Amino acid sequence: MQKNIILLIEDEITTGEMLTQALELSEIQVVWAKDGKTALDAMQRGKFDLIILDLKLPGISGDEILEQIRKIDAYVEVIVHTNYATNTFDPAVIKRLIKLGVIEYINKGAKADLVSLVEKIKERLRPFSEEQRMNKLEYMPAESFREGVRI
Numbered sequence: 001m002q003k004n005i006i007l008l009i010e011d012e013i014t015t016g017e018m019l020t021q022a023l024e025l026s027e028i029q030v031v032w033a034k035d036g037k038t039a040l041d042a043m044q045r046g047k048f049d050l051i052i053l054d055l056k057l058p059g060i061s062g063d064e065i066l067e068q069i070r071k072i073d074a075y076v077e078v079i080v081h082t083n084y085a086t087n088t089f090d091p092a093v094i095k096r097l098i099k100l101g102v103i104e105y106i107n108k109g110a111k112a113d114l115v116s117l118v119e120k121i122k123e124r125l126r127p128f129s130e131e132q133r134m135n136k137l138e139y140m141p142a143e144s145f146r147e148g149v150r151i
Contacts, residue, residue, distance in 0.1 A: 004125045005029040007048040009039045009065065010081070011057050015108060019052070022118045028125065036060035036068075043072045050124055053102075055082040055093075063093055066100045075140070077124060079104045081117070 006023065010016040011034050020030045031048070033039035035058055042048075051069065055062030066078060080102050097105075103124070106117060 003027055003029045004049045005031065005046075006050045006052060006121065006125075007039060007042055008032045009036070009051065009053045009057065009062070011035060011054060018114060019117070022114055023121065026118055026122060028121070036065040039065055040068050040072075043069055047073065048076055050121065051076055051078045052081050052121070053078055055080060063096050063100070066097065066102070070100055074101075077101075077103050079106060079121070079124070081106045081108050083108055 006028060008016060008019060008023075008030050010019065010032065013034075016032050016034065020032050023030050031042050031046075033042050037059065053062050053066060057065070062080065062082070069076070069078070078101060080097060082105075104120070106120065108117075
């Protein structure tokens with residue numbers, strides 16, 4: 001069975017190490033990018049089942065990275081994982097994140113629960129039921145599929 005692979009975009013070393021170790025113990029492969037350029041390079045080289053994205057990063061902000069990611073992969077699921085409460089963000093940034101398809105916002109920091117975060121990630125990576133799969137496929141544009149492949 002092939003492992004799921006996620007892209008972790010996180011500049012904080014302690015957080016990145018802890019999350020990477022916890023996910024790898026759960027048989028999830030992690031590619032850890034500590035900045036936006038590295039994350040975008042990783043996106044160019046391969047596909048990911050899920051992206052965990054910090055918003056406050058050196059050089060380029062998380063929402064700007066996400067905008068570039070969407071040009072590479074419009075459908076990969078993204079969870080925002082950051083220290084900053086949603087009520088401290090500019091409403092325009094939150095609106096932009098929603099428009100770019102962020103599926104969940106998880107706060108990290110002193111009260112963060114690593115076990116809970118890993119469980120949420122594992123839940124997102126679980127295979128769809130046949131009904132869920134058909135519902136998703138119904139809304140995907142035909143050009144998303146390789147020519148000659150039928151469902």
